[in-house]
Amino acid sequence: MTDFSIFGSNLCEGSGIEELMHDLGNALASGGDDIKMLGGGQPGSIPEMNAIWRRRMVEVMEIPGEFEAMVGNYDPPKGNPKFIQALARMFSEKLGWEVTEKNIAITAGGQTAFFFLFNALAGRTKSGSRKKILLPLVPEYIGYANQSVGDDLFKAVRPKIEKIGGHQFKYRVDFDALEIDESIAAICVSRPTNPSGNVLTDHEMEKLSELAAANGIPLMIDNAYGAPFPNIFFADAKPLWNEHTILTMSLSKIGLPGTRTGIIVAPERIAEAVASMNAIVGLANSNIGQCLMEPLVRSGEVLELSNEVVKPFYVEKSRQAQGWVREFFDDSLPYRVHVSEGALFLWIWFEGMPISSKELYERLKARGVLIVSGSYFFFGLNESDWKHRDECIRVTFTMDEAVVREGIRIIGEEVKKVYLAK
Ligand code: PLP
Numbered sequence: 148m149t150d151f152s153i154f155g156s157n158l159c160e161g162s163g164i165e166e167l168m169h170d171l172g173n174a175l176a177s178g179g180d181d182i183k184m185l186g187g188g189q190p191g192s193i194p195e196m197n198a199i200w201r202r203r204m205v206e207v208m209e210i211p212g213e214f215e216a217m218v219g220n221y222d223p224p225k226g227n228p229k230f231i232q233a234l235a236r237m238f239s240e241k242l243g244w245e246v247t248e249k250n251i252a253i254t255a256g257g258q259t260a261f262f263f264l265f266n267a268l269a270g271r272t273k274s275g276s277r278k279k280i281l282l283p284l285v286p287e288y289i290g291y292a293n294q295s296v297g298d299d300l301f302k303a304v305r306p307k308i309e310k311i312g313g314h315q316f317k318y319r320v321d322f323d324a325l326e327i328d329e330s331i332a333a334i335c336v337s338r339p340t341n342p343s344g345n346v347l348t349d350h351e352m353e354k355l356s357e358l359a360a361a362n363g364i365p366l367m368i369d370n371a372y373g374a375p376f377p378n379i380f381f382a383d384a385k386p387l388w389n390e391h392t393i394l395t396m397s398l399s400k401i402g403l404p405g406t407r408t409g410i411i412v413a414p415e416r417i418a419e420a421v422a423s424m425n426a427i428v429g430l431a432n433s434n435i436g437q438c439l440m441e442p443l444v445r446s447g448e449v450l451e452l453s454n455e456v457v458k459p460f461y462v463e464k465s466r467q468a469q470g471w472v473r474e475f476f477d478d479s480l481p482y483r484v485h486v487s488e489g490a491l492f493l494w495i496w497f498e499g500m501p502i503s504s505k506e507l508y509e510r511l512k513a514r515g516v517l518i519v520s521g522s523y524f525f526f527g528l529n530e531s532d533w534k535h536r537d538e539c540i541r542v543t544f545t546m547d548e549a550v551v552r553e554g555i556r557i558i559g560e561e562v563k564k565v566y567l568a569k
Contacts (some may be wrong), residue, residue, distance in 0.1 A: 154296045160295035163523035170517050171543045183241070183554035184339040184546055186517035188491060189404070190377075191464060191545035195456045196402040203439045203548065217438045221431045224254025225422035226410075234410060235445040241450065242375060244388045244413055252421035253432050254409035257371050257397040262294045263424040264367065264393060269332040270297045278332035279527075281366075283355060284320050286494070286524030288341045288369065301527025302331070308535070314473075316483045316496060318343060320351050327362050333393070334359050337369035339380055339489025342524050342541040344465075346382035346488035360391045365417070372490040376403035376451035379461045383490035393417055398436045400451070400491070401457055406436030416556070461491065464551075468493050468544035471552050475559035480566055493542045494521070496535065499564060501569045503537040510561055516554045518542050 151159050199334040207213045225231065253261040269278045273445030282291075282303040294300065304325055306318040318340075327334075332353055339346050347355075352368075359366035366439040372379040374386040377400045388394050391414075411421050419529045425432060443449040465487040472493065476482050485494040500507070504520040511518055521539030528536070542558065544551050 156291065157295055157297070164290045164293065167289065167519055167523075174517060178537040181349040183516040183550050183557070185542045185544070185551065185554045186519050187543060188400075189459060189543065189545055190400045190491065192486060193402060193460050194457060196452065199443070199452065200402065200439060200442055203442070205223055206442075206467070213438070217434050220434065222253075222434055222437070223422075224426035224431055225418070226251070227434060227437040227441070230441045230444070233441055234412075237375070237444055237447065237450075238388070241447070242386065242388070242530070244412070245390075246388065249415045250412055250418055252411045252413070252418040252425070252485055253398050253409060253437060254421060254425060255405075255429060256399065257369065257395050257409040257475030258290055258413050259407075260292055260395045260409040260421070261369070263421055263428075264333075264411075265291065265294050265300050265335075266296050267420055267424065268365070269300050270295065276330070277373070281327065281331045281334045282338060283334060284318055284340070284345075284347070285317075285526070285528055286340075286342055286521060287335075287526075288337045288342075288522045289519070291389045292523065292526040294435075299527070303475065303525070304345075305528060305530060305533060310483065313478075314476075314483050315486055317486045318345050320347065320355070322354060325358065326389075327358060327364075331362065331364060333365045334453050335367040335369070339373065339382075340369070340518070341490050342492050342521065342539075343485040343494040344487045344490045344492055345485060346380065346384050348382075349384050349387075352384075352387050354496055355391065356387065356391060360370045363412070364391075365393045366391055367395070367522060368554065369395050371503060372400050373399045374453075376449050376457075379491065380489045381462055381465070384488075388412055398440055401453065403436045403439065406439070407433055408436030408440070416509070425506040445479050461545075464491075464544045465493070467548065468542070468551055468555065472559070475556045477559065477563050480562060482505060482562070485551050491543050491545050493544060494539060496521075496539045498538060499534075500521065500562075500565060501539050502565055505537070507540060507561070508563065510565075511558060514557050514561065516557045516561075 174182045174184040231248050235248045238244045269280045279302045284306045285303040307321045309317045356366050374380050393413040396410040481498040483496045508520040519541040522537050525536040
């Protein structure tokens with residue numbers, strides 16, 4: 148067969164995110180009884196939220212014409228006008244953002260939004276120069292890593308590490324190390340951050356926003372876990388949007404990943420650009436998530452659900468998981484857990500670990516525990532000699548209690564063996 152193009156070799160030959168989604172999808176499809184699935188970004192199954200989706204589905208079936216429109220119509224490439232209108236009203240009335248319908252576009256999930264945006268903003272320009280996306284703090288979301296259709300897209304900066312007590316730490320943006328010149332197309336952060344559960348402080352966000360504005364480039368904020376929904380956001384910090392910001396949101400982590408619905412809140416030109424890409428790549432988006440969610444956005448119920456159901460569910464999941472780490476990890480081991488300020492994961496650093504995190508992943512997989520090796524989250528960084536890159540793992544805490552507890556117990560046991568064999 149003929150060789151793949153550059154696009155083909157970048158996208159058709161596997162990636163960390165494919166491996167992760169393969170592990171996740173297969174574990175879920177098999178019923179997952181003998182596998183402790185602490186690997187993917189699968190949101191938890193929250194009975195109160197499942198009941199809401201069922202209620203909405205019944206309403207859709209009962210309203211004449213609603214079901215037929217949901218499955219029978221193509222939406223405009225920008226997304227469903229009623230849904231977009233409800234979002235614009237919520238953002239301006241509840242958050243005070245100066246946003247209209249013209250600032251919003253829908254995509255087939257946040258993942259697709261980033262594929263479009265990264266490739267539209269960075270890469271080779273018409274004048275022949277090459278632009279990159281600046282990641283001011285890595286580790287950063289594994290799903291960005293292989294999205295380029297051409298050259299390498301990322302320039303990443305190593306963070307400062309603040310050690311907290313005996314077994315915790317927090318990443319901080321190293322502003323002295325940030326260099327922005329005309330080769331930078333945009334700055335991008337996930338907040339809360341996947342994988343670390345870090346929430347960049349309001350002060351860090353203000354400084355990044357100022358840097359973006361001063362350089363005439365956008366600040367991209369991946370708000371997949373953030374406020375106002377799903378609000379898996381435990382830190383004392385505020386969401387941010389202004390005219391230099393491209394904010395992405397998603398219906399996945401509130402409980403609708405199967406509907407593949409992403410939301411972009413951006414300058415009008417960017418929202419229009421996303422609509423153009425939607426039309427070329429997929430004609431239109433799936434209607435289902437937008438249709439299920441629209442009345443909840445319009446009434447504001449989604450905000451109450453996020454604050455009163457979703458957030459407390461994950462605060463408790465995180466608290467339990469941290470408790471099991473303290474219970475099952477030998478206190479004498481040099482482990483540190485990143486402060487859990489949001490998202491679905493514990494990010495655990497084993498300083499000086501005698502094996503790499505990839506080897507630890509393999510050893511845990513052989514024992515039926517799936518985690519993600521931290522090494523995948525440091526793309527775009529030149530410093531290959533930074534040991535920290537191979538000393539971290541990501542552990543998802545959304546599954547049933549018994550699964551997470553047993554998985555963490557086995558991780559503690561395996562890591563102890565690793566250090567003892569040194
Ligand atoms: N951004 C972050 C930080 C994520 O963790 C994820 C999924 O895990 C996504 C974006 C993409 O999610 P989706 O495409 O389901 O909206």
